Amino acid sequence: MSKYYLGVDIGGTSTKAGVVTREGRTLAKTRVPSVLHKGREAGLAGLYETLDRIVDESGVGWSQIRGIGVAAPGTMDIPAGVIFHPFNLPGWENLAIRDLVTEHFRKPAILQNDANAAAYGEYWLGAAHDARSLMFWTLGTGIGGGIVVNGEIVTGAHSHAGECGHIVIQMEGGPMSPHGIHGSVEQYAGAKGLIRRCEAALRAGARSSIREKIEGGEELTPLLIADCAIQGDELAERLVLETGRYLAIGSINIIHTINPEMILVGGAMTFGQYETPIGRKFMDVLRQEVRSRTFPIPAERTRIDYARLGGDAGFIGAAGCALKAFG
Amino acid sequence: MSKYYLGVDIGGTSTKAGVVTREGRTLAKTRVPSVLHKGREAGLAGLYETLDRIVDESGVGWSQIRGIGVAAPGTMDIPAGVIFHPFNLPGWENLAIRDLVTEHFRKPAILQNDANAAAYGEYWLGAAHDARSLMFWTLGTGIGGGIVVNGEIVTGAHSHAGECGHIVIQMEGGPMSPHGIHGSVEQYAGAKGLIRRCEAALRAGARSSIREKIEGGEELTPLLIADCAIQGDELAERLVLETGRYLAIGSINIIHTINPEMILVGGAMTFGQYETPIGRKFMDVLRQEVRSRTFPIPAERTRIDYARLGGDAGFIGAAGCALKAFG
Numbered sequence: 001m002s003k004y005y006l007g008v009d010i011g012g013t014s015t016k017a018g019v020v021t022r023e024g025r026t027l028a029k030t031r032v033p034s035v036l037h038k039g040r041e042a043g044l045a046g047l048y049e050t051l052d053r054i055v056d057e058s059g060v061g062w063s064q065i066r067g068i069g070v071a072a073p074g075t076m077d078i079p080a081g082v083i084f085h086p087f088n089l090p091g092w093e094n095l096a097i098r099d100l101v102t103e104h105f106r107k108p109a110i111l112q113n114d115a116n117a118a119a120y121g122e123y124w125l126g127a128a129h130d131a132r133s134l135m136f137w138t139l140g141t142g143i144g145g146g147i148v149v150n151g152e153i154v155t156g157a158h159s160h161a162g163e164c165g166h167i168v169i170q171m172e173g174g175p176m177s178p179h180g181i182h183g184s185v186e187q188y189a190g191a192k193g194l195i196r197r198c199e200a201a202l203r204a205g206a207r208s209s210i211r212e213k214i215e216g217g218e219e220l221t222p223l224l225i226a227d228c229a230i231q232g233d234e235l236a237e238r239l240v241l242e243t244g245r246y247l248a249i250g251s252i253n254i255i256h257t258i259n260p261e262m263i264l265v266g267g268a269m270t271f272g273q274y275e276t277p278i279g280r281k282f283m284d285v286l287r288q289e290v291r292s293r294t295f296p297i298p299a300e301r302t303r304i305d306y307a308r309l310g311g312d313a314g315f316i317g318a319a320g321c322a323l324k325a326f327g
Numbered sequence: 328m329s330k331y332y333l334g335v336d337i338g339g340t341s342t343k344a345g346v347v348t349r350e351g352r353t354l355a356k357t358r359v360p361s362v363l364h365k366g367r368e369a370g371l372a373g374l375y376e377t378l379d380r381i382v383d384e385s386g387v388g389w390s391q392i393r394g395i396g397v398a399a400p401g402t403m404d405i406p407a408g409v410i411f412h413p414f415n416l417p418g419w420e421n422l423a424i425r426d427l428v429t430e431h432f433r434k435p436a437i438l439q440n441d442a443n444a445a446a447y448g449e450y451w452l453g454a455a456h457d458a459r460s461l462m463f464w465t466l467g468t469g470i471g472g473g474i475v476v477n478g479e480i481v482t483g484a485h486s487h488a489g490e491c492g493h494i495v496i497q498m499e500g501g502p503m504s505p506h507g508i509h510g511s512v513e514q515y516a517g518a519k520g521l522i523r524r525c526e527a528a529l530r531a532g533a534r535s536s537i538r539e540k541i542e543g544g545e546e547l548t549p550l551l552i553a554d555c556a557i558q559g560d561e562l563a564e565r566l567v568l569e570t571g572r573y574l575a576i577g578s579i580n581i582i583h584t585i586n587p588e589m590i591l592v593g594g595a596m597t598f599g600q601y602e603t604p605i606g607r608k609f610m611d612v613l614r615q616e617v618r619s620r621t622f623p624i625p626a627e628r629t630r631i632d633y634a635r636l637g638g639d640a641g642f643i644g645a646a647g648c649a650l651k652a653f654g
Contacts, residue, residue, distance in 0.1 A: 149476065156625075168620075
C-alpha cells in the first residue's frame with residue numbers, strides 16, 4: 001500500500017523537498033537552488049529532477065508514493081492548482097503546476113500557498129501539534145501568514161486568505177505600499193519597515209554599531225540589524241522590539257477575527273528565537289502587547305510561540321496536505 | 328417526526344423568537360421587551376413564557392420541536408453553553424443558559440453569540456444564501472461581527488471570534504477604548520465615533536440641520552444623524568460616508584485574513600439601505616474603498632451587500648444552528 005507523501009516547497013531562491021511518512025517522519029529531504037529564472041521548461045525540469053532524486057534517496061520507490069503536495073509563493077487559484085505569477089519571471093504566469101506534476105509523475109497532487117502549507121506543517125507536526133487552530137506569521141523580506149481552523153487550512157473564497165501581512169494597522173499617516181494599501185503590518189514590521197526606521201534613527205543621530213558596520217562598507221539589511229540586536233546593540237534591539245509591537249497589533253486583529261488557539265512566529269527574521277536574549281525579549285514583547293490589548297479570556301489563553309519546523313515547515317505541510325487530500 | 332426549530336435572540340432591550348421549519352420558513356415570530364433587569368428568575372420566566380407562547384401561536388406542538396437555538400450578546404463559552412455577563416445586570420453572570428433551557432423544555436438546545444447567529448441566518452436564508460463563506464458586520468451602538476466559513480460558524484478557540492468591531496485600524500493617534508484597545512473599527516465607525524466626529528464638526532462651525540435639531544432640544548444620537556443624512560443634510564452625509572470608509576478598512580483586514588465570499592452589513596445603522604440615497608451612497612463608498620485597497624482578485628470578486636433578514640436574522644440563525652446541531 002502506498003503510504004508515503006512527497007512534499008515540495010518551491011521558492012524564488014531555493015526549493016525544499018522531502019519524503020514524509022503517514023506518521024510524519026521525514027525519511028529524506030533536500031534543499032536545492034531554484035532554477036526558475038532559466039524559464040519555465042528548465043525550471044520544471046529542475047523541479048522534476050529534484051523530486052525524482054529525493055524519492056530515490058528516501059529508499060522508497062515511486063510506487064510507494066501516495067501523493068504529492070506542492071507549495072508555492074504568491075497568489076494562485078488553489079482549487080484549480082494554478083499559480084498566477086509567483087516569481088515575477090517570464091514563463092511562470094498562470095501555470096497549471098498541479099496538473100503538470102500529476103501528469104509527469106502519474107500521481108495525484110495538490111497545490112497550496114507556501115505560508116498556508118507551513119502553517120499546516122506546524123499544525124501537523126510542529127509547535128501547534130496539540131492545537132486545533134492557529135495563525136502562523138512568516139517573517140522574512142515580506143510578511144506572510146497561514147491559518148488553520150479545526151484542522152483545515154483557511155484558503156478563502158478566492159485563495160487569498162492568510163495574507164495577514166497586508167492587514168491595515170495605521171490607516172492614516174502610515175506609509176504607502178505598492179498595492180495601494182496604507183499602513184499594513186508588513187510596512188511596519190517587514191524588512192522595508194525595519195530598514196526605514198533604522199535609517200531614520202541613524203539620521204537622527206542614534207549611536208549604534210549598525211552605523212560603524214555601514215561605514216565599514218556593509219549593506220543595511222534586516223539580517224545586519226538582527227545580528228546587531230543579537231550582539232546587544234541598543235538601537236537594533238529597540239528596532240526589533242518595535243517590530244514585536246507592530247506584529248502584536250496584527251495579532252490582535254487576528255484574535256478579534258478568528259480567535260485562534262495559537263499564534264506562531266517563524267521565518268528568517270526571528271532573531272535566534274529562544275537561543276538569544278533578543279529573541280526571548282521579542283517574544284516577551286509580542287505576548288505582553290497582545291495580552292494588554294485584547295479581551296481577558298483570549299488574553300489569558302491564546303498561546304503565542306515560535307514555530308519549530310524552521311525551513312522544513314513548507315514541504316512537511318505540503319506532504320501533510322497530500323495525506324489529508326488523498327488519505 | 329420532530330421537524331421544527333425554535334430560535335430565540337435575547338437582547339438587552341428586546342427578545343425575538345420564532346418557530347422555523349427545516350426548509351427555513353418562519354411559521355410564527357414575536358418580539359417582546361426583555362425583562363432581564365428584573366433579575367435572573369424573572370428574566371428566565373419571561374423567556375420561557377415567550378417561547379411557550381410562540382410555539383403555541385405557531386400551531387406546532389412542543390412534541391414537534393426538534394431543538395432550540397439560543398442567541399445572546401456578549402462574551403460566552405459557546406461549547407459549554409454559558410453566558411458570562413452579557414447584560415451587565417445582576418444575576419446574569421456565568422449563567423448556564425443552554426442547560427437551563429434544555430431542562431425546562433426537555434429539548435436539546437445550543438447557545439450561540441447573537442452576531443454569529445445573525446451571520447448564520449444570512450448564510451442560511453438571507454443575502455448570503457448562495458455563498459459558502461461570509462463576514463457580517465452588525466452596525467448599532469456597538470459594532471459586532473459574525474463569520475461563516477464553509478458553512479460553519481467560526482466561533483474561535485475561546486468563543487471570541489468575530490469580534491471584528493475591535494479590529495485595530497489606527498494604532499497610533501486613535502482614541503482609546505474601555506478595553507484598552509486603541510483605534511478600533513468600533514471607535515471610528517460605531518455610535519460613539521459618529522457622535523464624536525459630529526460634535527467636532529459642529530464645534531468647528533459646520534452648517535447643518537443637526538445643529539438646529541439639537542438647539543431645538545433633540546438629543547444628538549446616531550439615529551438623528553442617520554435621519555438628517557437621509558434628508559440630505561450635507562454634514563450628516565459626510566459623517567455617514569466616513570463611517571463607510573472606516574468600515575472598508577476593517578473589511579480589508581477581514582479579506583486579508585479569511586477572504587470571505589461575501590461581506591454583509593446589517594443592523595440599526597444602515598441608513599435605510601437601498602431605499603435611500605444615503606444608503607446607496609454608503610454602500611458605494613464601502614465597495615469602492617475595499618476595491619481600491621486590496622488585491623485585484625478579491626477586489627473584483629468579493630461581494631459586498633446589505634443583509635436581508637433585518638432584525639429576524641438572529642432568531643432565524645439560532646434556529647438554523649439547532650437544525651445543524653440536531654438534524
